[in-house]
Amino acid sequence: VIVLQLSSRTKMNTINWLISRIQEEKLLGGAELLCKLAYVSHKDGVILLIGGTLERLLHGAEEKELVKQYKDGTLKPFLYHDRNNFHDFKNKKQLFLTSGECLQLIKHDLDNLRARQEKHVPEVPYAKLYPGKNILNTLATSGLLVQMYPLHNFEELETLKEVWYGKVQVFSQPINAVRNYFGESIALYFSFLGFFTLSLFYRSIFSLILYFLTDKTFNGNMLMAIINIVWSTIFLECWKRKSNKMAFQWGMLHRVEEFEEPRKGFEGPLGINPVTGKKEPIRLPGEWRSLNFIHSFLFVSFSLLVSVLMMLAYLWAKTLAEKYCAIHRNTQSYVIAVLPNVGYAIGVIILNRTYLKLARVFTEWENHRLASTHEYHLVAKLLLFYFFNNFGLLFYAAFYMQDFTEVSEDVATQLITYQILDQIMKSIVPYWINKRKLKKLKQSSETRGGPVLQHVLIEGGLDAYKGLIDDYLEMFLMFGYMMFFSSIFPLASVCCFLNSITEIQLSALKLCDNFQRPFPVPASNIGIWQLAFKCFVILAIIVNCAFLGMSAEFQAVFGDYTGIHLIILVFTFEHLIMGFVTLIEHLIPDVPKNIEIQLKKFEYESRQALKCEKLQQTYIKDNQKLFSSAQRRERQI
Structure with a gap:
């Protein structure tokens, strides 16, 4: 659903490296998306088609905490393991996520595709990289990424x-x-x-x-x-x-x-975010911006x-x-x-x-x-x-x-x-x-x-x-x-x-x-x-x-x-x-009374769920301690 158009001077090694990073699992630093080399031309450049499986998009919806209608009519953040209890999921599995939401999820994964240990883009020594730097932004600033755009769904658009x-x-x-x-x-x-x-x-x-x-x-x-x-x-x-x-x-x-992530076009050295602890581009404390x-x-x-x-x-x-x-x-x-x-x-x-x-x-x-x-x-x-x-x-x-x-x-x-x-x-x-x-x-x-x-x-x-x-x-x-x-x-x-x-x-x-x-x-x-x-x-x-x-x-x-x-x-x-x-x-209140009640109910349920999760984690830790102590006594015996 998304097109990446690369410059005609992009080398094949660079293309293969980019495709592998897009397809790679998220645990290894990839985007875990579908990617296909569709066209290579001296005039139009290189065309890559990017998409995602339904399973990947559903996991992305859970990561982004997309709110969907539950079976009881309330709105709740989507959970993959509880997916069958969300309204219309069983009957309209392919239409559960709107086309706009699918694009949003895929683009989020592409925007967060970052370098690991690469010093530069393969075959492009002037396109410098460091751990955590945005790959697509580097390709764009170096002139290799010409444009990125989503395709229209003609049937949906005509309707x-x-x-x-x-x-x-x-x-x-x-x-x-x-x-x-x-x-x-x-x-x-x-x-x-x-x-x-x-x-x-x-x-x-x-x-x-x-x-x-x-x-x-x-x-x-x-x-x-x-x-x-x-x-x-x-x-x-x-x-x-x-x-x-x-x-x-x-x-x-x-x-x-x-937490708002750095803007895609922001240029800055890699550092540690003091709030989230993530590696991301930061602005140095003494950096002079007044000019x-x-x-x-x-x-x-x-x-x-x-x-x-x-x-x-x-x-x-x-x-x-x-x-x-x-x-x-x-x-x-x-x-x-x-x-x-x-x-x-x-x-x-x-x-x-x-x-x-x-x-x-x-x-x-x-x-x-x-x-x-x-x-x-x-x-x-x-x-x-x-x-x-x-x-x-x-x-x-x-x-x-x-x-x-x-x-x-x-x-x-x-x-x-x-x-x-x-x-x-x-x-x-x-x-x-x-x-x-x-x-x-x-x-x-x-x-x-x-x-x-x-x-x-x-x-x-x-x-x-x-x-x-x-x-x-x-x-x-x-x-x-x-x-x-x-x-x-x-x-x-x-x-x-x-x-x-x-x-x-x-x-x-x-x-x-x-x-x-x-x-x-x-x-x-x-x-x-x-x-x-x-x-x-x-x-x-x-x-x-x-x-x-x-x-x-x-x-x-x-x-x-x-x-x-x-x-x-x-x-x-x-x-x-x-x-x-x-x-x-x-x-004139900004939020209608019935919606305000539902918001408070949603907040209460979120707190209760968080409390249950913490109790469950404490229970697991206590059981692990008991199991470890039992193992030690068994070894002593």
């Missing part, structure tokens, strides 16, 4: 495509089927996107009513600002509850968090400077366009009037995509030891830049120029331009390019081997899936436009709703047809993005309270107050809103 985007369905997605095929991380993203879209539907109806019933300049700001705060808080709290419920059903919520972070800080600062320069160029172009339109009153003047706005929106999109690629390179260069730390630093860089690049000009117009008509026009232009261009660049153009690429790949692979090999070569020619960061960033921006500026431009929520509908369909199409199948990633929530959205809500409370203080309604009610008293009043109102948000968070 998923038919129920997912084969027919138009706005608020219903086969999330469990997506999880079984692509893993929990991708399933949680689409569930979050679907929940966001459904919430926007009700929000958009109210926004349309408010838009047509009130004056289009700035009236209705007070009501919309309050709705922004209440809606965002309830939305995030209800999502946490929904995600915990799904994670529990998938057996992810009460899985014991295993890397200084470079990253300079990179972020330079990127922000470029964004500021683009903002200044837009203001200059806007001034020239206004002067031209004041003199010339014709059709051409209307086109020139909107050109700076459209040009700025396009520039923002280009900077966003360029920065994303560069941020990945700089974060990889920082050489973080853990995957969670790596993701945290990458997302932190992205959020800082994306926030400033996308919203900086709008905040400047709102708070410094206090031109809300200008803000409304800019938000509308940026949202519409961003949605159209982003969907074209992210989905439509790649889909069209992929169709042409697939046609060429099928034509070129028809003369090379049977259908299995053709399948392997076609999928190997597709682009690798880059992950969910780009998709989360788009949702993050839509959330920001709506939360910060829908009180000024009420139709922002309608634009975000329409974008989310198309995003579900196009993202599903892109995932199934445009890229190689991604490796499933286990997850119990959306991770750092939950915190990012939470921070956005807090910031949105401050911004909306500031807009509230500047609104016509607020000024009409509290017009007699002086400047400082007005600021104190807004500040007090903001604190009251913060207290209200905290109250809502406490009123």
